[in-house]
Amino acid sequence: MDNHVYSAVLLILTSWISSTLSVNQSDCPAFCKCNLKQVSATCSNKKEKLEHAPAVPAYVKKLKLDSNDIPLISNSTFDNLLSINLTLLSMKSCQVRLIKENSFENLMHLKTLDLGSNVKVNVSSLKLALKSLQKIELKRLSLDYMNWKTKQLSMGIFEHLVGYRVQKLTLSGNNIQTWSDAASIGLRNLSELILSNNRVMTCDHLSTLTSLQYIDLSSNMIPRCDMGMLPPSLVILRLSHNKLRKFPKLCSDDGNTVLLPHLNELKIDYNNINTIENILHPCFPSLTHLTLEGNDIKRFPEKTFSYMPRLLYLHLNRMIRGVKVIERNAFDIPSLKRLYFRGNKFSFSVKTLIYSISFGKCKNLEILDLSYNRMPTSAEALHQILFGLKTLTQLRLESVGWKAIPEELFEMFPNMEKVWLSHNGIHKIDRSLFPEKMKLKVIYLNHNGFSSLSSGSFPKFFWKYAERIDLSGNPYPCNCDLMWFRNKLNSSPSLFHEYPQKYICSSPKEFRGIEISKFNITEEDCRTESELVITLCSTISFFVFAGFIILCLYKARWHIRYWIYLLRFRRTGIERKHDDNNGFAFDVFVSYAEEDGDFVHNILLNKLEAEHKYRLCIHARDFEAGRMIVDNIAENMTSSRQVLLVLSESFCKSKWCKLEQLIALDRWLNNESEPIVMIMLEGIHSKNMNKDMRILLSTTTYVQWTLNDTGKEVFWNQLLVSLKR
Incomplete structure (x- = not known):
């Protein structure tokens, strides 16, 4: 029974709500949009030519008629609105030409009136039209962008509002x-006056x-503002985008009187301020918000903001020519909650400045933005600058020149919830950077140098509490190493900011420019690819190793032959050729290159054999045909009393000469032969000499051949002496 009653009541309520909404919607004019929840009707931008405001539902309290064609406003214009309690009326850009004197007197509940951008209404007619506001309690009046021609706002334009409670007046863009x-x-x-975008x-x-x-005096042409000409009741003063050159003076000349004792917010950003002496006085007892960004302040002296005991928000971004000097305790502001020092090109890492700069006395700081400056990465420097900010919840360090995240960064701020490290050159992040007891929920690492991320x-524990991560704009190579990251992105897409459109493959060429979400590769593909890579690497490694061994064998081929010679002949011995006189078959074994054969055959043989009866072993004549060359060399050198090397560029290049040189040197070092005799047939470039030849030349005197007759005589005398030793 109860269920039937409940269902019946629910059906009746649903029917009533539907019928009510239907009635309300049906009452809304065709060219309007009505909203019951917001008690509003918007009939704007229709370009309708209207003589009367449209009849709107009874619940409407806010009516917007902007951008229609209503050339005349009179008492009858609002006849259709008399039965509703209209509190807001907006008629911006309605091409109004004339407003009659009593036009608004019947809109008894009107609190806000906006007639802005009706450029054809002159000041005189407007003055009379405002007279009709005497009978209503208007709170907010907007007359911005009316294209007034008067330079001086006078003539008692608002005199008919005497005794009434207009609290906010907007007069922006009127050439005043x-x-x-x-x-x-x-x-x-009047409690609020908007005079922005005038002159x-x-x-x-x-x-x-x-x-x-x-x-609000923003976007005017004020070069100097005398604070004594402003009402002492002022709480908020905006002077942005003017021509101020000095920070305004907020104390009397004798320094005993604060001119604006209730001033809570001061915006003087984007002026030409380059000197701030007036800030160094106790003239700011109530100031909580100060905006100075976009000026030309290059120096912040000691205790710059110490006379602002209640300061909570400080904006110092983007000084025109950057900040050059920050003196000790310039930011000694215990009350401060937010500090913005973005884009000042200041180098916190300059050694002469590091130890005098600290934000540590901002004990209550919650948000700090030091982006687009230069920050150190050393733990010592960071501690000096940022130590003690235990209440910090948001830290912005975008484009500060970091290639890596400092190891103790997150440990310094136990209450940090959001951090921006975008637009640096950071290429790696590791779990060791994150202390277990941390509150970090949001991290921006977009536009860095990350090429891969892993588990x-x-x-x-970070994934458990993370609310947003931005890793977009990094150069990701779409390969198997990226598969874990791709799977993480796809499993939690709402967690990653700008995903998927700004997570793009940078390589290889076939995937460049596509979204990582569309990079389709499976574990099986990677397993096969991994096996292929292992096989390929093994094969390549084998061939590289084999090639290396072959190259080494090739380069050491003559040493190897020499070692073979040693093994063979040290074990078995060498049969020496004998004669009956001295036990040697030859007096001299001559080692020479084929290119030097003319010298050996035509000069050396004639001189030593024909004239001096020496028995020379010449390979072209005395080597036994059919035997291995190594055997011939070893046997004939052993059968010779001395070895004579005919040195030349050709000798250095000859593989057999190198072997003969090795054997001769070994026999001499082992006292198996007399000292080696060397003839320097021509100059030899040092790059063509091997190590053994350098040893010989540094330990043994050689005989220099010459074509000079006197020199030849000396040559032969020296050679014969060497051979008789």
């Missing part, structure tokens, strides 16, 4: 150069607005 005392008539209760050149004549708490890159 000067605010006069007459313009303030009727605005004694205002002075802050004068605003002190009469004694209830003013907020004033060891992040600890398991």
Whole structure:
């Protein structure tokens, strides 16, 4: 029974809600969009030519008629709206030409009126139109971008608002150069004044607005602002994008009076301020927000912000020519919660500055942005600059020149939840960087140098608490090493910022430019590929090793032949040829290159054999045909009393001469023969000499052959003396 009753009640409620919504939607004009939840109707951008505002549902309290064609506004324009409690009316860009005097007097509940961008309405007619606002309690009035021709806002344009409670007035983009005392008539209760995007050149004549708490003078042409001409009640002052050259003076000349004691927020960014002497005085008892970015401040002196005891937010980004000097304790601001020092080209790693710069006294700092400066990576320097920021929850270090993440970075900030390390050259991240008791949930590592990530890159507990990771824009090679990362991306796509469109393969060529999510490779493919790689590597390694051995054997081939000679003849001995006189078959074994045969056969033989009766062993004449050359060399050298080397470039290049040289040197070193005699037939380039020849030339005197007759006589005398030893 209860279930039937419940179902019936639910059906009745559903039917009632549906019928109510249907009625409300059907009451909405065709060219409008009505929203019951927001109690609004938007009939904008339709270019409709209207004489009367459309009839809208009774629940509508906010009506937007922007960008239609309503040339005339009169009392009758709003006849269709008299039965509703309209609180907001926007008629921007409606091509209004004329507004009659009593146009708005029947909109008794109206709190906000926006007539901006109706450039054909002149100031005089507007003054009369505002008279109809006397009967309603308007709180906010917007008359921006009306293209007024007057340079001085005067003529008591708002005088009919005397005694009423307009709290916010917007006059942006109206070519206003000067605010006069007459313009303030009727605005004694004004708390917010927007004068941005005009041509205002002075802050004068605003002190009469004694209830003013907020004033926006941004994007004007103010070179100097006298704070004494502003109402002391001011809480928020915006002077962005002007022509200020000095930080404004917020104390009286004698320093005893604070001109704006209630000032809470001061924005003077993007001016030409290059000197901040006026900041070094106790003139900021209530200041919590200070924006100085985009100026030309190159130096922050000692205790720059110490006279701001309540400062919470400090913006110092993008100084025009960068920051050059930060003195000791410049950022001694215990109350500070957010510090933005982005894009100042300052090098925190300069040795002369490191030990005088510290943010450690900002004990309550929660957000710190030092991006686009230069930061050190050493633990000592980082501790000096950042130590003590235990309350820090967000740290931005984008493009600070790091190639690796400092080992103790995350340990320094136990409460850090978000970190930005984008646009560096970081190519590796390891789980050892993450302490177990950490609160890090968001990390941005996009546009670095990561080529691969594995299961060891992040600890398991990190994935449990992570809310967002950005690893986009890195040069990922799409191969089997990337398979773990690809699987991680696909299993948690919402975790990775900018995935999949900005996670792109950089190599190999066939995958370059495609999304990693579309890189289709399986474990089986990688297993087969791995086996192929192992086989290929083994084969290549074998051939490389074999090639290396062959190359070594080739380069040492004559030494090997010599070793073979030693093994053979040291074991079995060598049969020496004898004669009956001295036990040697030859007096001299002549080692020479074929290219030097003319010298040996025509000169040396004639002189030594024909004239001096020496018995020479010449391989072309005395080697036994049919025997191995090595055997001939060994036997005939053993059968010779001395060895004569005829040295030349050709000798150095001859493989057999090298072998003969090795055998001769070995016999001499083992005292098996008399000293080696050497003839230097021609100059030899040092690069063609082997190690053994260098030893011989450094330990043995050689005889130099010459074509000079006197020199020849000396040559033969020296040679004969050497052979008689």
